[in-house]
Amino acid sequence: MKIGVVGKGGVGKTTLSALLARSLQERGRRVLAVDTDSNPNLGLSLGLDSAQTEALPTVPRSIVVGSRGDLTVAELMADYAAPTPTGVTVMSALRVNEAAAGCTCGGHATVRSLLGEALESETDDTIVDMEAGIEHLSRSGGTLAHADVLVLVMEASLKAVITARRTILLAQELGIDRWIGVGNKISDEQRDLLAELCDGHDVPLDVVVPASxxxxxxxxxxxxxxRADAGDVWQAVESLTSRLVHAGQQPALQ
Ligand SMILES: Nc1ncnc2c1ncn2[C@@H]1O[C@H](COP(=O)(O)OP(=O)(O)O)[C@@H](O)[C@H]1O
Ligand SMILES: [Mg+2]
Incomplete structure (x- = not known):
């Protein structure tokens, strides 16, 4: 599965990408987690220390991945992906290494070309932890154009839900037809509010991850x-994982 984790800034995309990656990995799947934040932190959430996270190689911008491109998927993984203590493989795709280095469109195009390839020989699941917002669904023909399913992460706020709604509309334009709505950081008192907001904006609320x-x-x-500290967070992540695995086996979820 190629899974895009998307949503407004600060809603928990990186946190959930890492938990989801670990949960899939624990089911015996080979998982590649791609960090597309220009300020990457996913490595830390997957158990690398700060020095190791800083030392992750950055995928060069504007390379085309594939047997007819600059690097095959296997070469890209060999050169730019790194193992983590969680068993998940991580790749830092869009790090900005120097000031005034220009925009990151080339990096987005690289991720797009990676997702366009058949990745089965190298990985079972590829999770793309997206930068905040929705530009990646329009930029360079859509960084996530080849995603199978989007995880729409929302906190209990109107802005987060509206962002999810806009994401769904753009995803439909790109031909992505599966998405899963996930509430995150939700206290007991906020559950009803989030459900109402989602209902009012035609956004599914499939899984609720509690505030922790x-x-x-x-x-x-x-x-x-x-894991020992995770309690009901882990149960919610497991439920998300099951839904994703199920979605991967279905023709279309929505
Ligand atoms: N379920 C949760 N409960 C409490 N805090 C959370 C939860 N999920 C994420 N956070 C916190 O929210 C902040 C933003 O999370 P992060 O994953 O970096 O968001 P994003 O990648 O969407 O910007 C972090 O400080 C993180 O610890
Ligand atoms: Mg993030």
Whole structure:
């Protein structure tokens, strides 16, 4: 599966990308997690320390991936993907290494060409942790144009839900026909509000990940969430994973 994790800034895309990657990996799948944030942190959430995260190689911009392109998928993975202690492989695709280096469109085009390839020989699931917002669904013909399914991450706010709605409309234009709505950081009191907002904006609310002090504490020191501390967060992530696996087996979810 090629999974795009999308949503407004700060809703928990990176946190959920890492948890989802670990959950799929624990089911015996080979998982590649692609960080497309120009300020990449996914490595930390997958158990690399800060020095290792800083040392991750960045995929060169504007290369075309594929047997007729600049690098095959296997070459790209060999040169630019790194193992993490969680068992998930991570790739930093859009890091901005120097000031005034220009826009990141070329990096988005590279990710687009990667997702356009058959990746089965190298990985079972590719999770793309997207930069905030919705530009990646329009830029360079759509970074996520070849995604099979989008995970729409939302906190309990109108802006987050509207962002998800806009994402669905752009996804439909790109021909992506599956998405899963995920509430994140949701307290018990916020559940009804989020459900109402989603209902009012025609956004599905399939999974709700609770607000978790353990996530905040782990994030503060740049560590992955330990399973033992995760409690109901892990149950929600497992439910998301099951839905994704199910979606991957269905012709179309929505
Ligand atoms: N379920 C959760 N409960 C509490 N805090 C969370 C949860 N998920 C994410 N966070 C916190 O929200 C902040 C933003 O998360 P992050 O994953 O970096 O968001 P994004 O990638 O969407 O910008 C981080 O400080 C993170 O610890
Ligand atoms: Mg992020």
């Amino acid at each position: 002090d353990a996530i905040v504490a782990a994030d503060r020191i740049g560590r992955p969430l330990y």
